[in-house]
Amino acid sequence: MKAVQILGDISSPRIVTNDDMPTPSPSGSEILIKVHAAGITGDAVTWPEIYATPSRIPGHEISGTVAALGPDYLGPLAVNQEVFGMLSADRGQGQAEYAICSAAEIAPMPSSISHAEAAVLPIPLLTAWETIVDHGKITPSTKVLLTGASGAVGSVFVQLVSLLTGAHTIALASAQNHEALRKHGAENVVDYKAAGWEKSIGKFDVVFDTVGGDILTKTWDAVADDGIVVTVGDPPPAWAFGRGKAVEAETRPGVRYMHFIVSPDAERLAEASSFIHSGRMKPLAVQSFGFGDAVEGWTYAQQRNRGKKAVIVFDVYNCKRD
Template sequence: MGTATMRAVRLHAFGGPEELIYEEVARPEPGPGEVLVRVQAAGVNPPDWYARRGFENVPAELRPNWTPPFILGSDISGVVTALGPGVTEWKLGDEAFGLVDFPGRASGYAEYVVSPATHLARKPAVLGHTDAAAVPMAGLTAYQYLFTHLSDRIGDTVMVNGAAGGVGHFAVQLARVAGAKKVIAVASGRHEEFLQDLGADRFVDYTRTPVEEVVREVDLLIDTVGGPHAHRLLPTVRPGGRIAPVFLGDYRPERAAELGITVETMWQVRSSGSDLAELATLIDAGRVRAAIDSVFPLRDAAAAHTRAEEGHLQGKIVLNAEG
């Protein structure tokens, strides 16, 4: 009997989206503590295109040493089709979603993926697989920042910079769940109605008005943008307030300290089936929802990456892997 195969998208060389090749590869088998999932949909995340480019945007000392060919992708939603030894919490046919092996390297851009059983949670009943695949990395980043890393240090007023993107739109919603009395969303003008519908109390269009000129006394700034000009937002945060960076940025730590502002260590999201189950409960209760920017067939992962590079996303990009 020959080796079982599947279709997957592999990166054969670092570079542009054209390096993502849809092809036939060997199907993985679950080991102890693992399950095999028939992937119905896979989320596309920034670490995917960082990896595709060879992590050129990551400082050399932090850069993973990955060698092509390999399969990208860590966000998946699908159906459990096989159990490894010792797995008792899952059964065949269960619908599951998860952030698989992160930080680390999973292989979600495929028809099948092996995952540690503890990295998965039951798919929210109110979501189909496409919507569920949009949740894990972005949703867990916001959830773990607010409920694990910061916990009771959120304050009354939370501002989310880059509020319309993957992490940003979850942060807007979860800040309210975490107890914020006022949520300020910063994005370009076309996202205003979208973010107000998610519960933002105030919207600032950064393309028309410099945020640092019109916002003051923020208790917590969740900055999903970062970059060399991140320090321009220091005037928006009150003395005693905090900045929670999702991406690397220059916050001028000496100046921040002078202003009495704490710049938190950048939080690294981690796979957690238990955290994802809590997030699923909030989704099923209607308190959090996932927004989809666009959906592409798995075979068109290159086109999905091209869309990601255009920027100004409203929610998440998802690959449909249903055959």
């Protein structure tokens, strides 16, 4: 089968394409997916798990059809059914013509969108959902600040938090993205380039940071004394993964803070699929690249402020929607 690989090491990664990789076979209760499209996350070249994977095939977001079911699979999915999903962080290997997954990782995809659009949704959807429900425990009365609101995770979060909780969100983004974010449901939008925004914006129960770095540091001035800062910024802060305490916590002891890596969740994907199919949630804008242009696609995905989510298309015919 055809597949993308990341060769070299984490200090000097090299994206290549390979036309002659072995096609996997499902065992036990595994599911084999014929991948029509696979999302690209540019920062994935810095994730250590890819360098421990024998195949060196990256990719955690896929959309396609069920090609085969393992002998022990007893679930509702059927061969040729259209699905989308997120492969677990420790495995991946989605940027290939075929990929192995578990039932917990995939769900029926929304029939109203293309495979290219479906392939870039799982990580943003599940990251936003996990923040809203599990970590932020957001309710209708929760005051929420979102950073990096125009990115993939931010764009989905603004829509999903309204659908799931009705809470109002203040979104931090560059000026050219303000109108789109208001249409998605942001109560107000603030320019992250405005001097001193962190001291004048108010205090929030939940800060959801998707940027990291200086922006994450500034959000400590905008979180309530008993609030929480949740970040998925990449690279992770120095205190992530139990490596110590945040410096800011010395003077703000009541503020909770956490960094997390999103987990697969087929049930949440299925529910989000209904939101998209009904038109209550809009899909992300995508920039598609054929397998032969996969290296170019990775270059595009690593650009900041690109406006669209990059996707590799393995099956052009099946990625189309009338």
